[in-house]
Amino acid sequence: MHEYLFVFQSLTKAQKAITLLRNHGIVASLVHAPELAQRSGCGYGIKVKGAAGHQSAAILRAADVRYDRVFFSKQDGRAEENGL
Amino acid sequence: MIYLDNAATTLPKPPEVLQAVNRALINAGSLGRGSHAASVYASEIAYRCRSAAASMFGAAPEQVIFTFNATHGLNIAIKTLVSKGDRVVISGFEHNAVLRPLVAVGADIVVVGRKLFDPDDTFASFRAAITKETKAVICTHVSNVFGYILPIEKIAKLCMKERIPLVIDASQSAGTIPLSLRDLGAAFIAMPGHKALFGPQGTGVLLCGDVEPLPILEGGTGSVSRSTEMPDFLPDRLEAGTQNTPGIAGLLAGIEYVAENHSFINKHEYELMTCLKKEIDRVKYDLYAADHRIQSGVLSVVPKEHSCESFAAKLADAGFAVRFGLHCAPLAHISAGTDKNGTIRISVSAFTKMDDIEKLISFMNSEK
Numbered sequence: 337m338h339e340y341l342f343v344f345q346s347l348t349k350a351q352k353a354i355t356l357l358r359n360h361g362i363v364a365s366l367v368h369a370p371e372l373a374q375r376s377g378c379g380y381g382i383k384v385k386g387a388a389g390h391q392s393a394a395i396l397r398a399a400d401v402r403y404d405r406v407f408f409s410k411q412d413g414r415a416e417e418n419g420l
Numbered sequence: 421m422i423y424l425d426n427a428a429t430t431l432p433k434p435p436e437v438l439q440a441v442n443r444a445l446i447n448a449g450s451l452g453r454g455s456h457a458a459s460v461y462a463s464e465i466a467y468r469c470r471s472a473a474a475s476m477f478g479a480a481p482e483q484v485i486f487t488f489n490a491t492h493g494l495n496i497a498i499k500t501l502v503s504k505g506d507r508v509v510i511s512g513f514e515h516n517a518v519l520r521p522l523v524a525v526g527a528d529i530v531v532v533g534r535k536l537f538d539p540d541d542t543f544a545s546f547r548a549a550i551t552k553e554t555k556a557v558i559c560t561h562v563s564n565v566f567g568y569i570l571p572i573e574k575i576a577k578l579c580m581k582e583r584i585p586l587v588i589d590a591s592q593s594a595g596t597i598p599l600s601l602r603d604l605g606a607a608f609i610a611m612p613g614h615k616a617l618f619g620p621q622g623t624g625v626l627l628c629g630d631v632e633p634l635p636i637l638e639g640g641t642g643s644v645s646r647s648t649e650m651p652d653f654l655p656d657r658l659e660a661g662t663q664n665t666p667g668i669a670g671l672l673a674g675i676e677y678v679a680e681n682h683s684f685i686n687k688h689e690y691e692l693m694t695c696l697k698k699e700i701d702r703v704k705y706d707l708y709a710a711d712h713r714i715q716s717g718v719l720s721v722v723p724k725e726h727s728c729e730s731f732a733a734k735l736a737d738a739g740f741a742v743r744f745g746l747h748c749a750p751l752a753h754i755s756a757g758t759d760k761n762g763t764i765r766i767s768v769s770a771f772t773k774m775d776d777i778e779k780l781i782s783f784m785n786s787e788k
Contacts, residue, residue, distance in 0.1 A: 346450040346653050348482045351467040368455035377645035
């Protein structure tokens with residue numbers, strides 16, 4: 337399944353983002369960011385379904401909740417950084 | 421025991437607080453330290469508590485920092501803003517939680533506004549004392565000794581106009597008097613979680629305004645772990661080490677209790693205080709009382725025929741829990757002229773019964 341992973345250094349910021357997305361009806365789950373997504377160790381990620389990626393990015397930007405990086409995971413399990 | 425020392429810590433706590441602490445002790449892991457269910461549960465409690473506090477005090481969740489108590493928060497605020505020799509203007513009703521850190525950093529302390537229950541004089545004295553050299557203004561919202569409500573909105577406006585960072589000690593007001601970080605434009609607002617917010621002891625909140633706060637404790641935060649420095653973002657920058665999740669769970673339940681019962685709490689405390697001020701025999705006691713608009717739920721009294729210490733002992737023997745002495749606020753007592761013997765402080769909460777107040781009044785008025 338295609339998924340987007342929005343990565344945050346701050347747990348609180350990730351929680352703020354997840355609350356915001358859920359308030360917009362977007363199913364989102366909080367995860368510890370995988371090693372691939374960490375630049376400086378220990379970060380947090382929010383997973384959303386592929387179809388909700390663009391809308392999620394727009395909602396977060398509009399609310400000035402800034403994520404550090406975004407990854408897109410493909411069906412084969414590989415993830416690559418995305419420029420959302 | 422009839423507990424009337426709620427200015428020290430509220431007792432009892434709402435049953436919801438006890439239940440929340442208990443649930444957290446059973447279920448909560450370390451918040452922000454893993455993706456397993458126990459850690460996620462703890463992290464959710466913390467975020468809900470930040471959001472509830474943010475909503476109550478006009479802040480964003482990330483501006484809500486968990487502290488051990490108000491003193492911890494005030495130390496962060498003072499050590500961020502004040503260096504040796506800096507001129508700092510404070511009110512004449514500050515607690516040692518403000519005075520001692522200022523002395524420790526070697527601040528040039530200017531004490532203003534020593535007239536009790538005179539908000540016009542308090543404001544005028546702040547206005548007169550603030551100069552271009554002033555590095556910070558620190559002001560309690562409510563005196564822990566006398567319940568005096570200082571004119572914090574006017575002082576905050578003055579500080580905004582003069583662009584001087586303001587630190588507010590909300591130890592006696594948070595949970596009873598509305599406060600907004602956003603509206604007041606304060607650099608910091610420090611408050612305990614265990615007083616009128618009804619959380620457990622060992623909890624507190626520091627609201628951080630538009631400042632770059634200096635950590636006074638460094639350590640693990642569950643974020644940017646490869647860096648040897650503290651994160652540059654809030655709340656992580658100020659929250660090193662394992663947090664007090666059971667306490668935070670209790671604080672959340674306390675904040676929710678206050679949010680749901682605010683009108684009742686205000687009305688109830690007003691009625692209790694009105695009864696105390698009206699019925700305590702002024703022939704036998706000096707009362708430090710004022711209109712409810714400038715006095716919160718704290719009343720200081722001084723017996724005319726007894727020392728405070730001996731009369732407080734009589735009260736204790738009769739089952740009344742009050743606090744006598746200087747209440748860790750010698751400055752406030754110097755301002756009010758009660759520093760020689762202190763006062764006896766009676767302080768109420770939402771759980772104080774009118775029957776308890778009547779018993780206290782009856783005991784006090786019948787004493788010879």
